[in-house]
Amino acid sequence: xxxxxxxxxxxxxxxxxxxxxxxxxxxxxxxxxxxxxxxxxxxxxxxxxxxxxxxxxxxxxxxxxxxxxxxxxxxxxxxxxxxxxxxxxxxxxxxxxxxxxxxxxxxxxxxxxxxxxxxxxxxxxxxxxxxxxxxxxxxxxxxxxxxxxxxxxxxxxxxxxxxxxxxxxxxxxxxxxxxxxxxxxxxxxxxxxxxxxxxxxxxxxxxxxxxxxxxxxxxxxxxxxxxxxxxxxxxxxxxxxxxxxxxxxxxxxxxxxxxxxxxxxxxxxxxxxxxxxxxxxxxxxxxxxxxxxxxxxxxxxxxxxxxxxxx
Numbered sequence: 295x296x297x298x299x300x301x302x303x304x305x306x307x308x309x310x311x312x313x314x315x316x317x318x319x320x321x322x323x324x325x326x327x328x329x330x331x332x333x334x335x336x337x338x339x340x341x342x343x344x345x346x347x348x349x350x351x352x353x354x355x356x357x358x359x360x361x362x363x364x365x366x367x368x369x370x371x372x373x374x375x376x377x378x379x380x381x382x383x384x385x386x387x388x389x390x391x392x393x394x395x396x397x398x399x400x401x402x403x404x405x406x407x408x409x410x411x412x413x414x415x416x417x418x419x420x421x422x423x424x425x426x427x428x429x430x431x432x433x434x435x436x437x438x439x440x441x442x443x444x445x446x447x448x449x450x451x452x453x454x455x456x457x458x459x460x461x462x463x464x465x466x467x468x469x470x471x472x473x474x475x476x477x478x479x480x481x482x483x484x485x486x487x488x489x490x491x492x493x494x495x496x497x498x499x500x501x502x503x504x505x506x507x508x509x510x511x512x513x514x515x516x517x518x519x520x521x522x523x524x525x526x527x528x529x530x531x532x533x534x535x536x537x538x539x540x541x542x543x544x545x546x547x548x549x550x551x552x553x554x555x556x557x558x559x560x561x562x563x564x565x566x567x568x569x570x571x572x573x574x575x576x577x578x579x580x581x582x583x584x585x586x587x588x589x590x591x592x593x594x595x596x597x598x599x600x601x602x603x604x605x
Contacts, residue, residue, distance in 0.1 A: 304389065304390045305361070307393040307394070307395065307470070308391045308395075309327060309335060309395050309396075309397045310338050310396050311338065311340065311380060311396075312379070312396065312398075313339050313340065313342065313399040314341070314376065316400045317345065317347035317348050317351060319399060319513070321351050321354075321355075322402060323401065323402060324337070324351070326403045328359070328361075330403070330405055330408040331408070332408040336361045336363065336388060338383055338387060339352060340365045340380045341364065341365065342367050342371055342375075343370060344367065363387060372526070372529035372530075373527045374528065375529065377481075377488075378481050380396060381396070381476070381477075381481050382481070385477065392473060393412065393415065393471065394470075394471050394472075394473040395470045396468060397468070398468070398513075400513045401431075401510065401511060401512050402431075402511040403509065403511070404426075404508070404511075407426060408470070411425070411469065420500055421446070421502070421503045422471065422476075422496055422499055423469045423470065424505055425466050425469030425502070425503075426505045426508070427439065427507055428465055428468075428511065431511050431514065436511070443457075443462065443466065443502065443504055444502060444504040446501050450562070450570065451570070453498065454574055455573075459577065461490075461493065463490035463493050467489035472500070475496060475499050475500055476496060478499060479499060479551075480547070480551055483547050484527075484528070484536070485536065485540065485544060486523060486527070486536050486543060487544070491547055495547075495548055498552070524536060541574075541578035541579065544575075549567070549568065552568075553567035553571060
């Protein structure tokens with residue numbers, strides 16, 4: 295089964311699935327995606343560990359279903375490379391698609407998930423991402439997550455501050471994105487916590503909308519650790535810079551992208567990019583030191599207002 299090189303008329307939404315060793319769950323995942331009430335989408339599956347079992351499942355669902363594309367990797371890329379390829383391959387196949395979402399090969403989505411996310415973005419042009427309430431799925435129980443993160447109506451520096459201190463990146467990264475904004479933010483980079491890094495960049499480009507309905511059911515993975523993440527993120531050699539604190543890595547990427555390369559223009563100039571990168575590092579350091587110090591909050595609130603005024 296081979297991928298297509300182009301599509302003359304693309305869907306409005308593309309689901310990019312970075313698959314890896316989950317033939318046990320893949321069928322129910324595809325069922326949940328193909329059951330969406332909003333049918334204008336394609337599913338691009340990029341398999342980082344191709345197996346006959348996964349290929350057979352995909353071929354079963356792809357028979358008579360042109361919305362499914364399967365791309366097995368000839369060599370393992372690691373999580374960062376595979377997530378990035380899922381996005382890049384989706385854009386190459388469907389360059390006119392407006393929205394993009396990463397989907398896992400083991401979670402499930404309510405049939406109304408896509409409809410609700412599209413409505414959330416269509417009605418709010420300033421928003422670059424919408425995500426739903428979710429439920430954590432454990433082997434023998436489910437637990438609702440009630441935490442809310444939303445940046446509607448906030449200026450960029452306030453959005454950055456909220457994202458640094460309040461955002462759960464592992465939830466938000468499974469939202470629906472404006473594809474052009476996600477591309478501008480830089481997708482996944484070779485850093486620890488790459489989902490948090492790209493979301494911090496993206497929050498400077500627009501608002502994040504929270505849809506207060508349980509529409510996504512997330513399988514709980516193992517306990518978090520940086521050593522485990524390094525093994526998952528990289529297929530072979532782990533870059534030395536990933537042994538720096540994650541917030542320092544994120545600061546470096548944000549500084550390079552927005553201040554040196556000018557990726558935030560025209561909305562964010564290079565000088566503002568320097569300020570935002572420094573602000574992100576300062577916010578993250580403050581978060582590590584304390585979350586309840588009123589003096590810190592007042593100080594950084596003033597810095598944020600100065601940054602926004604200087605844009």
